[in-house]
Amino acid sequence: MTSYLFRRILSFIPTLLAVILASFLLLKLSPGDPVERIIGSAMPDEKGAGSAAMQEQTRSDWRHRLGLDLPVFYISIKPWSPASEGGVKSLIPVLKINPDNQFHRYLFGNGNFSAGLLHGDFGMSYATRQPAGELIYDRIGWSLFFTLLSVVLAYLIAIPIGLKAGSNPGSPFARRSDLVLTFLFSLPAFWVATLLLMTFCNPDVIHLLPASGVKPVGGYPEGMPFLQRILKTIPYLIVPTICYTYSSLAFVSRTLQVTITDLMKEDYIRTARAKGLPEKLVVKKHAYRNALLPVITLFTGVFPFALSGSVILETIFSIPGMGYTIYQSVADQDYPVIIAVFTITGVITMAGFLISDILYALADPRISLYRKKIPA
Amino acid sequence: MRGLLKHIQVIKKQFLIIPAAYLLVALLAPVLANRDPLILVQAGQWSFPSFSNSPYVEIFRPEGEFEQIRKDVINWSEQEPDFILFAPVRYDPEPSDLQNSNYVSPFEKQYAQSSRGHQVSLPWSKRHWLGTTKTGSDVLSGIIYGTRYDLMIGLGAVLIAAVIGIAAGVISGYFGDRSLRMPLLSLLLCLLLIPVSWLASFGNVSVVHGEIASLSFLIRLLILFLIPLLPFIFYKFLGNIPFPGRKMYFPVDSIISRGIEIFLSLPRLVLIITLAAVMKPSAWNIIIIIGCTSWTEIARLIRAEVLKLRTQSFVDSARVAGFPALRIFFRHILPNALIPASVVMVFAIAVAILTEAGLSFLGIGVPYGTVTWGTLLFDGKENFSAWWLVLFPGIAIFGLVWSLNNMGDHIRSIYSRNPA
Numbered sequence: 001m002t003s004y005l006f007r008r009i010l011s012f013i014p015t016l017l018a019v020i021l022a023s024f025l026l027l028k029l030s031p032g033d034p035v036e037r038i039i040g041s042a043m044p045d046e047k048g049a050g051s052a053a054m055q056e057q058t059r060s061d062w063r064h065r066l067g068l069d070l071p072v073f074y075i076s077i078k079p080w081s082p083a084s085e086g087g088v089k090s091l092i093p094v095l096k097i098n099p100d101n102q103f104h105r106y107l108f109g110n111g112n113f114s115a116g117l118l119h120g121d122f123g124m125s126y127a128t129r130q131p132a133g134e135l136i137y138d139r140i141g142w143s144l145f146f147t148l149l150s151v152v153l154a155y156l157i158a159i160p161i162g163l164k165a166g167s168n169p170g171s172p173f174a175r176r177s178d179l180v181l182t183f184l185f186s187l188p189a190f191w192v193a194t195l196l197l198m199t200f201c202n203p204d205v206i207h208l209l210p211a212s213g214v215k216p217v218g219g220y221p222e223g224m225p226f227l228q229r230i231l232k233t234i235p236y237l238i239v240p241t242i243c244y245t246y247s248s249l250a251f252v253s254r255t256l257q258v259t260i261t262d263l264m265k266e267d268y269i270r271t272a273r274a275k276g277l278p279e280k281l282v283v284k285k286h287a288y289r290n291a292l293l294p295v296i297t298l299f300t301g302v303f304p305f306a307l308s309g310s311v312i313l314e315t316i317f318s319i320p321g322m323g324y325t326i327y328q329s330v331a332d333q334d335y336p337v338i339i340a341v342f343t344i345t346g347v348i349t350m351a352g353f354l355i356s357d358i359l360y361a362l363a364d365p366r367i368s369l370y371r372k373k374i375p376a
Numbered sequence: 377m378r379g380l381l382k383h384i385q386v387i388k389k390q391f392l393i394i395p396a397a398y399l400l401v402a403l404l405a406p407v408l409a410n411r412d413p414l415i416l417v418q419a420g421q422w423s424f425p426s427f428s429n430s431p432y433v434e435i436f437r438p439e440g441e442f443e444q445i446r447k448d449v450i451n452w453s454e455q456e457p458d459f460i461l462f463a464p465v466r467y468d469p470e471p472s473d474l475q476n477s478n479y480v481s482p483f484e485k486q487y488a489q490s491s492r493g494h495q496v497s498l499p500w501s502k503r504h505w506l507g508t509t510k511t512g513s514d515v516l517s518g519i520i521y522g523t524r525y526d527l528m529i530g531l532g533a534v535l536i537a538a539v540i541g542i543a544a545g546v547i548s549g550y551f552g553d554r555s556l557r558m559p560l561l562s563l564l565l566c567l568l569l570i571p572v573s574w575l576a577s578f579g580n581v582s583v584v585h586g587e588i589a590s591l592s593f594l595i596r597l598l599i600l601f602l603i604p605l606l607p608f609i610f611y612k613f614l615g616n617i618p619f620p621g622r623k624m625y626f627p628v629d630s631i632i633s634r635g636i637e638i639f640l641s642l643p644r645l646v647l648i649i650t651l652a653a654v655m656k657p658s659a660w661n662i663i664i665i666i667g668c669t670s671w672t673e674i675a676r677l678i679r680a681e682v683l684k685l686r687t688q689s690f691v692d693s694a695r696v697a698g699f700p701a702l703r704i705f706f707r708h709i710l711p712n713a714l715i716p717a718s719v720v721m722v723f724a725i726a727v728a729i730l731t732e733a734g735l736s737f738l739g740i741g742v743p744y745g746t747v748t749w750g751t752l753l754f755d756g757k758e759n760f761s762a763w764w765l766v767l768f769p770g771i772a773i774f775g776l777v778w779s780l781n782n783m784g785d786h787i788r789s790i791y792s793r794n795p796a
Contacts, residue, residue: 014634015637018638018642026651029654079575093571093572186781188733188773188774188777191770191773194753194756194770195766195770202760311646311738326646326649327738329653330649333653338654341650342647342650346641346643346646
């Protein structure tokens with residue numbers, strides 16, 4: 001068990017590195033000059049002011065401060081002869097090793113201006129000139145809240161349906177639930193969300209629920225007790241929760257149904273039947289317990305699905321979460337924030353994988369005994 | 377090819393009808409919705425204005441002369457051709473109908489401008505059956521052309537995903553960790569050649585700005601990947617060199633499986649949005665982005681299938697019969713592995729279309745002016761009273777996704793009943 005845990009946690013590292021490398025690469029590939037963006041958007045009055053020489057001075061100051069004058073990576077490849085000469089020599093690579101480079105600073109910071117990714121600094125937002133990390137940490141709560149709420153709700157509803165339908169395949173209940181679940185599974189969540197908003201939150205049709213946001217526009221009245229605040233918030237949560245939940249519900253339920261249908265063909269079920277157990281006990285004691293194991297693994301599928309699916313839903317409902325942030329940043333071409341969201345979502349997703357794998361290993365003794373392979 | 381046909385024949389007709397109908401609409405889009413007449417016969421001469429690229433159409437006058445009129449201003453009710461055939465929907469998605477702009481509902485009164493400049497009500501043949509958008513584009517026409525666009529994105533993305541996924545899955549499943557033997561020298565040379573190929577294709581400024589500047593992106597990509605592969609192509613020759621040429625095992629399976637695991641733990645939609653934001657908005661970029669991020673499922677499945685098939689007795693007997701490895705591989709293993717993968721691919725088309733719709737719904741990815749189902753929904757969310765902008769494109773998306781999901785389920789049930 002310990003060795004399995006150790007191995008699993010160790011395998012977290014290359015994945016983490018891959019996410020960090022990918023985010024750095026994306027940051028480098030993003031169009032536009034960061035210095036121009038920072039000067040242009042954050043200091044509109046300074047842009048036109050001063051002589052050309054002064055502007056140039058500001059630019060090179062920022063370039064130096066952001067470390068853009070440094071080589072990009074630890075290793076850099078330069079052609080043997082200067083680029084202008086051309087010929088075969090310019091195709092021969094020479095490796096250079098740079099201890100101080102942009103990636104190093106991206107990770108560890110440069111001591112005074114930025115603290116680096118590993119200390120939670122994701123660079124500066126072009127649009128607001130705030131640290132990108134701060135922007136996101138303020139908003140991560142709502143994303144996690146809706147994701148967790150929807151996943152828990154989806155599990156509570158999906159498990160009984162999946163178990164019941166899967167244990168008697170071909171029964172009317174199974175056929176009906178199959179039909180409904182496929183239907184739900186195929187409904188695009190953003191479409192349902194828009195339709196629900198159009199019908200139930202539209203002053204022209206039925207104005208039952210508020211259309212956007214997660215709390216009253218003017219904020220809560222002064223001195224309102226906590227419980228009343230919750231009551232006031234609930235109407236804002238109903239429609240988003242429905243939209244978040246139903247697609248993961250269909251996913252979990254369908255997968256569970258397939259699992260348990262396969263499980264009913266196993267030898268030990270036949271043995272249980274052969275020794276004369278009533279069908280109810282066979283299903284309850286032998287099938288359900290084993291079928292619930294993969295549900296833990298399903299968590300790994302549902303959690304990132306819900307987390308990244310929230311980009312569209314948060315935008316529709318104007319929920320101030322990470323998804324809404326990424327949408328706004330795409331509109332502003334605010335690349336540091338986009339990439340920061342990408343990194344944080346990646347890390348949360350990976351943590352979800354890690355936790356569910358560990359839970360699975362705790363629940364199923366077979367796992368930790370064998371070397372882990374990718375499930376087929 | 378025959379195998380593929382047989383594979384399709386097994387699927388019940390009822391599961392094929394709806395996807396086939398969508399495909400037909402996509403293929404026939406210019407015939408189903410077009411502003412210009414499909415067939416025009418005047419003075420015994422046939423012409424097809426909707427299929428010519430010229431912005432003018434030639435109109436014959438009874439006096440025997442002809443006149444060139446711009447297609448976008450011509451009023452067809454004034455002309456008197458011998459025979460004229462219009463498409464069922466008389467609008468293109470893009471040039472908008474200014475008389476009916478600003479969200480006209482399907483049931484509202486729709487207007488047209490008569491030749492004298494009066495506002496008259498629109499004849500039934502030219503009605504906007506599903507309403508218009510803010511700029512006055514016809515929604516039905518947009519949905520018809522959107523079908524084309526969305527199917528192209530779905531199929532293209534899955535094609536890319538299938539190529540990458542099948543290659544990765546087959547290599548890792550077939551060779552495993554302990555059967556691909558290559559000279560060490562090949563690997564070392566490959567590592568050495570990577571920077572060279574980088575300089576030769578993208579890296580070297582002088583080459584880029586010099587004579588090879590005209591090289592297209594694809595050729596550069598080819599150079600980038602081909603040069604490092606050379607030592608592997610000439611591995612037999614390199615294997616003759618005594619020490620560094622000694623053959624060793626390549627753990628391809630471990631490498632690819634690790635890669636898949638890493639890829640799986642990246643948040644897919646966020647990655648797609650980030651890439652789409654960083655890259656230039658275009659249909660091809662969307663196809664490439666979605667394709668390159670959805671190959672993992674296919675690769676995993678193919679790998680598992682190949683692992684299973686490799687030990688089957690029919691493969692052993694083919695080997696005993698003395699067939700070459702490549703033949704065994706292409707005739708016996710790959711076709712059998714593709715069948716279960718086709719289920720995943722059908723689901724993947726649905727997911728790709730949903731992803732594209734979601735992206736355009738947010739206004740990310742597709743270039744401005746392209747009409748897809750998602751961009752129609754995007755217009756609809758701006759104005760909640762324009763229910764037709766949300767309802768109809770949504771039904772189009774749902775119908776396709778639902779029928780594809782049903783088809784996938786059906787294929788899975790066929791092959792789980794009698795496994796290959």
